[in-house]
Amino acid sequence: MFDPGFLWGAATSSYQIEGAVAEDGRGPSIWDTFAATPGAIQGGDTGAVAADHYHRFPGDVALMAGLGLRAYRFSLAWPRIQPTGSGPVNQRGLDFYRRLTDTLLDRGIQPWPTLYHWDLPQPLEDRGGWPARDTAERFAEYAALVHEALGDRVTHWTTLNEPWCSAFLGYATGRHAPGRREPDAAVRAAHHLLLGHGLAAEAIRSDDSHVGITLNLTHVTPVGTEPADLDAARRIDGMQNRLLLDPLLRGAYPEDVLADLREVTGFGHVHDGDLKRIGASLDHLGVNYYAPMLVGGSSTPTQSAYVGSPLVRVADGGRPRTAMGWEIDERGLLELLLRLKDDYPAVPLYITENGAAFDDVVEHDGVHDAHRVAYLDGHLRSCAQAIGHGVPLKGYFVWSLLDNFEWSFGYGPRFGIVHVDYATQHRTPKDSARWYAEVIRRGGL
Ligand code: FCB
Numbered sequence: 001m002f003d004p005g006f007l008w009g010a011a012t013s014s015y016q017i018e019g020a021v022a023e024d025g026r027g028p029s030i031w032d033t034f035a036a037t038p039g040a041i042q043g044g045d046t047g048a049v050a051a052d053h054y055h056r057f058p059g060d061v062a063l064m065a066g067l068g069l070r071a072y073r074f075s076l077a078w079p080r081i082q083p084t085g086s087g088p089v090n091q092r093g094l095d096f097y098r099r100l101t102d103t104l105l106d107r108g109i110q111p112w113p114t115l116y117h118w119d120l121p122q123p124l125e126d127r128g129g130w131p132a133r134d135t136a137e138r139f140a141e142y143a144a145l146v147h148e149a150l151g152d153r154v155t156h157w158t159t160l161n162e163p164w165c166s167a168f169l170g171y172a173t174g175r176h177a178p179g180r181r182e183p184d185a186a187v188r189a190a191h192h193l194l195l196g197h198g199l200a201a202e203a204i205r206s207d208d209s210h211v212g213i214t215l216n217l218t219h220v221t222p223v224g225t226e227p228a229d230l231d232a233a234r235r236i237d238g239m240q241n242r243l244l245l246d247p248l249l250r251g252a253y254p255e256d257v258l259a260d261l262r263e264v265t266g267f268g269h270v271h272d273g274d275l276k277r278i279g280a281s282l283d284h285l286g287v288n289y290y291a292p293m294l295v296g297g298s299s300t301p302t303q304s305a306y307v308g309s310p311l312v313r314v315a316d317g318g319r320p321r322t323a324m325g326w327e328i329d330e331r332g333l334l335e336l337l338l339r340l341k342d343d344y345p346a347v348p349l350y351i352t353e354n355g356a357a358f359d360d361v362v363e364h365d366g367v368h369d370a371h372r373v374a375y376l377d378g379h380l381r382s383c384a385q386a387i388g389h390g391v392p393l394k395g396y397f398v399w400s401l402l403d404n405f406e407w408s409f410g411y412g413p414r415f416g417i418v419h420v421d422y423a424t425q426h427r428t429p430k431d432s433a434r435w436y437a438e439v440i441r442r443g444g445l
Contacts, residue, residue, distance in 0.1 A: 001384055001387065001388070002383075002387065002444045004443060006394065006396070006443070006444075007070055007071045007110070007394060007395025007396070008068075008070045008395070008396060008436075008439070008440040009069055009070060009071035009072055009073055009110075009112060009395060009396065009397040009398070010064065010067075010069055010072060010397055010398045010399075010400065010417065011072075011073035011074070011352060011353050011397040011398065011399050011400055012053070012072075012074050012075075012400050012401050012402060012404065013074070013075040013114070013118070013404075014076060014077035014117060014119055015029065015047045015050070015077065015117070015119045015405065016047065016050060016051075016400075016404040016405045016406070016407075017051040017053040017402055017404045017405070018047070018050060018051075018053045018054040018077065019048060019049040019050040019052045019054055019055075020052070020054035021047060021048050023054065024092035024093055024095075024096065025083055025090040025092050025093055026077065026080040026083060026090075027079040027082075027083025027084055027085075027121055027122065027123070028079060028121070028122040029078070029119035029120060029122060029177075030118075030120045030121075030122055030125045030170075030177035030178045031047060031118065031119050032046070032047070032048075033125075033177065033178070034176070034177030034178060034179050035047060035177075040408065041407075041408050041409075041410050042408065042409050042410040042412060043410045044410075045405065045410030045411050046405075047405045050404060050405045051402045051404055051405075051420050051422075053402070054096065056425065057096075057099070057100050059427070060401070060402070060427070061100070061103045061107055061109070062107075063418060063427060064104075064107070064109055064401065065107040065108070065109065066429075066437075067417075067429070067433055067437040067440070068437050068441055069109055069440065070109065070110060070440070071109060071110040071112045071395065071397070072109050072110070072111060072112060072401070073112040073113075073397045074100070074111070074112070074113060074114070075113065075114040075115070075116065075117035075119075076097050076113055076114070076115055076116075076146060077093070078115075078119060078120065078121055078139075078142055079093075079119060079121040079122070080093030080094070080096065080097075081142065081145065081146060082121060082142055082145070083121065084121055084123040085121030085123050085124035085138055085142075086138050086141065089149070094145075094146075094149050097113070097146075097149075097150065098149065101113075101150055101153050101154060110156070111150075111153070112156050112158070112397070113150070113157060113158065114158040114159075114160070114161050115139075115142070115143050115146060115158065115160070115200060116159065116160045116161065116166075116196075117161040117162075118162075118165070118170075118176070118177065120177075120178075124138060125178050129170075129171070129178055129180075129185075129189070130166060130171065130188075130189035130192050130193055130196075131171060131182075131185035131192065132192070133192055133195070133269065135192055136192045136193070136195040136196035139159075139196035139199065139200055140196065140199035140200045140202070143159065143199075143200035143204050144200075144203040147203065147204035147206075147209070151206065151209065154209075155208060155209060155210060156209075156210045156212070156283075156284070157204055157210065157211050157212070158211075158212050158214050158286055158352070159196070159197040159200045159201060159211065159213050160196070160197050160213050160214065161214045161286075161288075161352075162214060162215065162216040162288060163190060163193035163194065163197070163213075163215070163244060164190070164240065166189065166193055167187075167190035167193055168186050168190070168239075168305035168306075168307065169305060170189065171185045171186035172186035172304075172305050172307050173303075173304065173305050175408050183264045183307035183308070184264050184265035186305075187261055187264055187265045187307065187308075188265070188269045190243065192269070194244065194247055194274075194278045195277065195278060197248075197278065198274070198277035198278040198279075198280060199277060201280060201282075202280065209283075210284055211282070211283050212283055212284035212285055212286055213282065213285065213286065214285075214286030214287070214352045214353070215241075215244050215245065215285070215287065216288040216289075216290075216353075217241050217245070217287055217288070217340075218240055218241065218289065218290075218291065218292055218332065218336065219293070219331075219332035219333070219335040219336045219339070220233050220236050220237040220240065220241070220292070220294075220295060221233060221293075221294055222294075222295060222296060223294055223295065223315045224296065226296075226297060227297075228296070228297025228298075229295070229296045229297050231297060232295045232296050232298075232309070232311070232312040232313070233295055235257075235306065235308075235309040235312055236293060236295045236309070236312060238254055238256055238257035238260065239260075239305075239308075242254045242257060243257050245344060247275055247279055248278060248279060248285075249279070249285075249344045249345055249347065250279065250344070250345070251275055251279030252275060252279075253275070260308040260309055261307070261308045262308075263308050282347050283347075283348070284347060284349065285340075285348070285349050286349075286351075286352030287340070287349055287350070287352065288352055288353035288354070288399070289332070289333045289336060289351065289354050290324075290353075290354065290355075290356075291322075291326035291327050291328070291329065291332065292327065292329045292331075292332030293314060294315045294316070294317045295312055295313065295315060296315050297311060297313070298311050298312060298313040299311070317329065322356040322358060323356075323358050323359050323413055323414075324356075324357050324409075324413055328375060328378075330375075330378035330381065330382045331382065333351075333354070333379050333382040333383070333386075334382040337349065337382070337383070337386035337393060338386060338389060338391065340391070341386075341389070341391045349391065349392055349394065350393070350394055350395040350396070351379075351383065351393070351395070351396045353399035353400075354379050354396065354397075355372070355375070355398050355399035355400060356371070356415065357406070357414055357415045358371045358372055358414070359414075360372075360414050362419060362421075362428070367419045367428060367430035367431065368430075368431050369431050369432050370431065372417070372431075372432040373431060373432050376432060376435070376436065377435075377445065380396065380439070380445055384444065384445065398417060400415045400416050400417070402416045402420050402427070403415065403416035403418070403419055403420040404416065404420070416430070417429070417430055417433040418430065418433050
């Protein structure tokens with residue numbers, strides 16, 4: 001069961017909700033550029049206005065307080081704070097986050113900032129982006145600036161959100177900004193993201209700061225027992241989970257994954273001492289979980305985010321799916337949490353994202369999103385079971401507080417527990433928001 005100190009929260013990210021992309025000195029990010037590329041985003045949507053949170057944050061914080069949230073996970077837009085990705089602080093950009101943080105604290109809501117949720121300043125991409133080592137150094141500088149400004153009021157810091165996506169969707173499949181399709185660059189990006197985490201953690205670690213990172217992890221199973229299926233599961237687990245977990249928690253890359261990736265690139269970009277910095281202790285690990293993966297061997301090569309493993313296919317587990325087409329399986333979350341406990345050194349865990357998009361219908365008396373309630377309820381049951389098995393799970397953040405810009409899918413998928421009417425910016429708490437408020441009030445299910 002959940003103990004009284006369990007941290008109940010909700011999450012968002014800067015580019016997905018803020019809008020105001022040209023205000024108060026903000027510079028362009030790779031997502032502004034990518035969204036302006038014809039065909040990159042469904043419906044030609046962009047984050048230019050999004051949920052207009054930049055202007056509406058006081059009302060949004062009031063809404064959070066009404067739900068009884070104990071913590072709010074948000075991200076800071078690097079190009080608001082350093083419009084070109086280096087150099088002095090843009091005070092007006094930083095002040096937005098200071099006001100947001102203070103407003104949260106006034107309402108008794110713990111601010112849980114993430115320093116990077118994918119919106120890299122465009123000038124840094126122009127100089128090579130994450131495949132370039134320098135970006136990791138710039139990130140640490142930016143982290144130090146933010147920590148200097150907010151370190152007196154923020155205790156829990158997250159460096160990166162889902163570096164796997166930044167690296168492999170951004171630089172291998174090109175489905176995310178900056179839209180490059182260069183598998184070898186993606187592998188370098190993954191390392192420099194981890195290095196950026198390590199350097200930033202050094203920069204912001206102090207007696208009263210807790211530093212973590214958020215990974216998108218999953219539970220991978222093979223479709224059958226054929227050697228090709230077992231090998232596919234090993235490879236996908238390697239690329240999706242162990243490639244990041246092992247350096248962070250064990251101080252080394254997994255040998256088998258390095259061997260798989262040698263088809264794609266050498267590892268000259270990994271310098272002596274990097275792994276030591278990446279593996280310096282984590283105060284907590286954020287886990288984003290949405291769906292499990294069932295995989296098998298394949299005889300037809302496909303190009304995917306799993307570079308170095310072309311003979312792998314994702315199979316259908318036959319379960320109901322969300323509007324994203326993601327299979328619903330809360331058991332996968334339980335298995336994942338147990339695996340983290342069994343295979344890795346103990347570290348406090350937080351679910352930093354979990355939730356679902358469904359085709360919500362706005363009725364005269366609200367949004368009756370029973371599917372989302374069932375999804376959240378099932379996954380919270382898995383959390384409770386994991387805690388019962390001794391998993392050090394300390395908190396849960398639902399994705400998302402608000403409907404928002406779902407990256408290359410634009411505004412179609414709605415993940416919010418609060419509905420946003422994008423024409424009027426009117427917010428309507430869905431049934432799931434009321435249900436979640438009640439869970440928080442009771443301290444459990
Ligand atoms: C995660 C992202 C988040 C959101 C959810 C649905 O991968 O971190 O921004 O898009 O998926």
